[in-house]
Amino acid sequence: MILSQITKHFVQEALKRKILNINDLQKLKNEFSSKYKIKSLLNRELILAYKKIVQEKSDLKSLSFERVIRKRSVRTESGITSVTIVTKPYACPGKCVFCPTEKGIPKSYASNEPGIMRAILNDFDPKRQVKNRLQAYIGNGHTADKVEMIILGGTFSFYPHRYQTDFVRKMYEALNEGLGAKMKDEKCKIENVGSKMAKTLQKAQALNEKAEHRCVGLSVETRPDYITEKELLRFRKLGVTRIEIGVQHTVDRILTFNKRGHDIGAVKDAMRLMKDAGFKITSHLMPNLPGATITEDYQMFLDVFNDPDLRTDWLKIYPCSVVPFSELEQWFKQGRYQSYEQQDLIDLLIRVKQIVPLYIRITRLIRDIPDTSILSSASVSNLRQEIHQIISKNQSKFQMCQCIRCREIRSAEVNLAKTELNILEYEAQGGKEFFISIDDMSQNKLCANLRLRFPSQYFSRQKHFIKELEGAALIRELHVFGNESSIGSNQRGLAQHKGFGGQLLQQAELKAKQAGFSKIAVISGIGVREYYRKNGYHLEGSYMLKVLRKS
Numbered sequence: 001m002i003l004s005q006i007t008k009h010f011v012q013e014a015l016k017r018k019i020l021n022i023n024d025l026q027k028l029k030n031e032f033s034s035k036y037k038i039k040s041l042l043n044r045e046l047i048l049a050y051k052k053i054v055q056e057k058s059d060l061k062s063l064s065f066e067r068v069i070r071k072r073s074v075r076t077e078s079g080i081t082s083v084t085i086v087t088k089p090y091a092c093p094g095k096c097v098f099c100p101t102e103k104g105i106p107k108s109y110a111s112n113e114p115g116i117m118r119a120i121l122n123d124f125d126p127k128r129q130v131k132n133r134l135q136a137y138i139g140n141g142h143t144a145d146k147v148e149m150i151i152l153g154g155t156f157s158f159y160p161h162r163y164q165t166d167f168v169r170k171m172y173e174a175l176n177e178g179l180g181a182k183m184k185d186e187k188c189k190i191e192n193v194g195s196k197m198a199k200t201l202q203k204a205q206a207l208n209e210k211a212e213h214r215c216v217g218l219s220v221e222t223r224p225d226y227i228t229e230k231e232l233l234r235f236r237k238l239g240v241t242r243i244e245i246g247v248q249h250t251v252d253r254i255l256t257f258n259k260r261g262h263d264i265g266a267v268k269d270a271m272r273l274m275k276d277a278g279f280k281i282t283s284h285l286m287p288n289l290p291g292a293t294i295t296e297d298y299q300m301f302l303d304v305f306n307d308p309d310l311r312t313d314w315l316k317i318y319p320c321s322v323v324p325f326s327e328l329e330q331w332f333k334q335g336r337y338q339s340y341e342q343q344d345l346i347d348l349l350i351r352v353k354q355i356v357p358l359y360i361r362i363t364r365l366i367r368d369i370p371d372t373s374i375l376s377s378a379s380v381s382n383l384r385q386e387i388h389q390i391i392s393k394n395q396s397k398f399q400m401c402q403c404i405r406c407r408e409i410r411s412a413e414v415n416l417a418k419t420e421l422n423i424l425e426y427e428a429q430g431g432k433e434f435f436i437s438i439d440d441m442s443q444n445k446l447c448a449n450l451r452l453r454f455p456s457q458y459f460s461r462q463k464h465f466i467k468e469l470e471g472a473a474l475i476r477e478l479h480v481f482g483n484e485s486s487i488g489s490n491q492r493g494l495a496q497h498k499g500f501g502g503q504l505l506q507q508a509e510l511k512a513k514q515a516g517f518s519k520i521a522v523i524s525g526i527g528v529r530e531y532y533r534k535n536g537y538h539l540e541g542s543y544m545l546k547v548l549r550k551s
Ligand code: SF4
Pocket: 092, 093, 094, 095, 096, 099, 100, 107, 108, 154, 155, 223, 246
């Protein structure tokens, strides 16, 4: 038997035996290896064979089996595929002491971080980076039809505007072109299909509305003091929906000591502008900065959770590490900086996880820097797992983290009879936020959430700086969790496509109408515009809008 026949036989056998977990899959692989004297079969080969079998006999389709053979399913378990690309090395106006400046590498990154290594291999070319990631995801069995694009690399706002526009246009073009028909089969070479080459950013965006790989969100990272009304309007033209912002600490003395070049007031101003323009915000916080104490770090988290002007959506917590090519490296060598004891950092983060609000997602607890590049740090590479283990083992003392990431339904089956719609209302940046969620109460899992904002202008009666948002309530996020399912499909048992999105949208519209808003606007990723059109929205400027009629 040739390899393709063996692989086909393997998949048929696996489906017959109803293999549902990795251990059983591996046992069968071992069985086949010794029977046919071959190396262990690769999941990639199994995926291709499985696809062919299902094409011939669609009733053999098994979602559970697909999940077992998909590699790294965790990256798509929150419903979308995240693709990170990196801008070329460029200067940053900041002088932060902890930030590395490595030659040929974008500011604040290290040459041996996995994402940066991929970018280097692709010469920081956005198209090649996107296609490379799509190739990896599709090769591993993902559809990658809903893609959240994450642009990393120092301070995005500081790059020449022309470079930014060009970079983003090429990113959309890569999504529009996809990998070409042949790519998705056995051929692994990236092919430039060319026919959909878009000449302008707007055209590339328009094409993406119906492309195979739709951009459902786009994030960039920048400094708070670079956020202005004008800058946000420019970001909207690029299609940005989320902004990662370096807050780092809430105490001015610590910000100054670390040469951040802005105070906490600048962070508050930036956050209000971003929220009022509908952006979702990821705040970066750094415990263990030079000059800070554990007590001040804990207070920093309290500030971010309790001060309405600092409340955020997502959090990246990066405990300060001493890395080469940073000013802190010298401070450390001169004995001017010391990392916390590891246990102290763990204790701090466990305390933080006890008080994190339900509307926050802690997306990261550490940077992706390899240990070999860290001269000193209180952190460990498996910090998140370690903290979770401690909490799980001491449940009489600690409660499990209630952040979004820890409650996402992922690949678990939704118990529809036990789902509930909940609304958490809180003040933020001079406006009012409503975190509307659908939760599976039987498992304490989050199936979907929507962020509705009554902007600060609604309360201050000031004119909005974005014309089309005048008098509008804002939907800043609508996210249905669960394993990615193809656009248009309706796969059983998954949180996506159960109508949760529609329910949340209706609830948001109702709330806005009751508060007297005559319209509601969504900051929608380019690739989700179609969804909103189907729900009665139309494009105005860069937002999807709906007129709310009095009933
Ligand atoms: S602003 Fe960001 S990229 Fe610039 S120096 Fe500071 S940490 Fe580094």
